[in-house]
């Protein structure tokens with residue numbers, strides 16, 4: 001099982017240690033603030049990597065340092081406070097060590113072989129499954145489902161946890177009853193300590209505050225209520241896999257002072273946020289088009305135009321109507337700030353900016369913006385891109401293709417779906433659609449496009465692939481989908497799909513790629529279904 005590579009953390013840990021040492025040597029307030037920024041940056045980094053145990057340790061240290069941040073005259077801190085912070089820092093650094101080093105006696109695995117075309121298509125993720133005696137039927141079903149979606153499952157029971165559970169993506173606890181016993185809570189606590197980077201799920205808690213709080217205290221990240229089918233946890237795990245590789249946040253800094261722009265960009269970079277800056281708001285539209293930021297940090301007073309004027313122009317363009325804009329200004333006149341917000345800004349921050357507050361506000365605004373964009377681009381039933389978004393992305397993929405680039409388009413349609421609906425009802429039909437969507441999400445790469453094109457029809461674009469490779473990949477998913485049992489009140493049903501492929505650059509427009517793939521799909525249906533064809537054939 002893979003542990004996270006040391007270099008994931010090493011740079012940030014080094015900065016953290018160095019800043020702490022600088023503070024110990026100098027003892028001044030500014031050095032302490034630099035240390036706080038480093039703690040905050042590490043916490044954000046762990047949070048992005050979905051390492052809840054380490055996030056918690058970091059947050060503990062953050063809470064401790066924040067109590068000392070406000071008072072300039074308190075520094076250097078008394079020896080007892082320094083010793084307490086040192087202990088928390090040592091615990092954190094020790095925990096990072098156990099997350100990145102192999103456990104004693106366990107040899108680190110050899111580096112994985114260089115990526116071969118075939119290996120890229122599978123995302124091996126390990127999940128621990130802890131089952132109570134008497135819940136084997138439920139646990140067996142979950143294990144089967146997880147394996148279908150490509151997870152490696154390590155089974156154990158509450159009485160005998162595995163001797164050396166390495167760092168899995170998640171651990172699922174299937175308890176005997178709804179409320180965890182003290183013994184169960186203690187065991188969860190041991191897992192929490194042993195696997196600080198894993199997400200811990202408890203399946204089937206009573207929807208009351210007390211038992212959920214007890215589980216959270218023991219280290220559980222997600223307590224799934226009794227009323228929710230345990231199978232929904234598979235969807236959550238797939239989401240977890242996806243959020244590991246989110247695109248970095250992008251900020252455009254519009255600021256005529258090069259010093260201010262450099263300071264802002266440095267602070268953003270320390271928090272893992274990418275940025276670009278322009279000094280002349282006259283070039284704003286070109287910069288927005290080229291850089292596609294998630295947010296603008298806008299100076300209020302610049303030569304030629306004010307930040308408010310530039311914002312008013314953007315708010316008249318549909319593409320930028322909801323793009324978050326934060327004003328940064330030395331202006332402390334409240335009436336003036338209110339007026340600037342009324343004219344299109346989302347928030348107002350005072351210069352000199354606070355190095356903890358600025359990135360926190362930027363991140364909150366971007367997270368909200370991305371979530372808003374996501375909900376307008378994503379299909380509610382499956383979480384895949386919706387029809388218009390996947391079509392637009394395919395067009396963009398064709399337009400952005402460099403000379404020599406190759407990729408394929410596949411149209412995929414569930415066979416005899418009307419009969420499934422008619423026989424088992426629409427909710428079961430929906431479940432079959434969701435099952436296929438999950439399988440596609442689990443098996444394809446983040447660089448691939450996957451969209452729900454119509455009711456039971458999907459569009460897939462595989463980057464850097466030809467028809468032979470696409471056939472191998474899609475046909476393997478076809479075989480696995482055909483074997484996937486979809487449960488219904490009377491038992492389980494099996495469904496199949498047919499698929500048609502076309503390839504760029506032999507076919508060189510988005511519309512034609514879709515048409516050819518559609519023609520191949522029709523051919524696959526005509527030839528008997530449950531098969532993959534290409535066009536031109």
Ligand SMILES: Nc1nc2c(ncn2[C@@H]2O[C@H](COP(=O)(O)OP(=O)(O)OP(=O)(O)O)[C@@H](O)[C@H]2O)c(=O)[nH]1
Nearest residue numbers: 413414415416417418419421426427429430455456
């Ligand atoms: N449950 C469910 N059904 C849907 C949804 N969207 C479309 N459908 C149904 O999907 C069915 C598609 O049926 P057809 O296009 O006739 O094709 P088919 O039965 O799959 O047959 P072939 O494609 O020829 O194998 C229709 O009955 C639609 O009502 C959805 O979101 N949920």
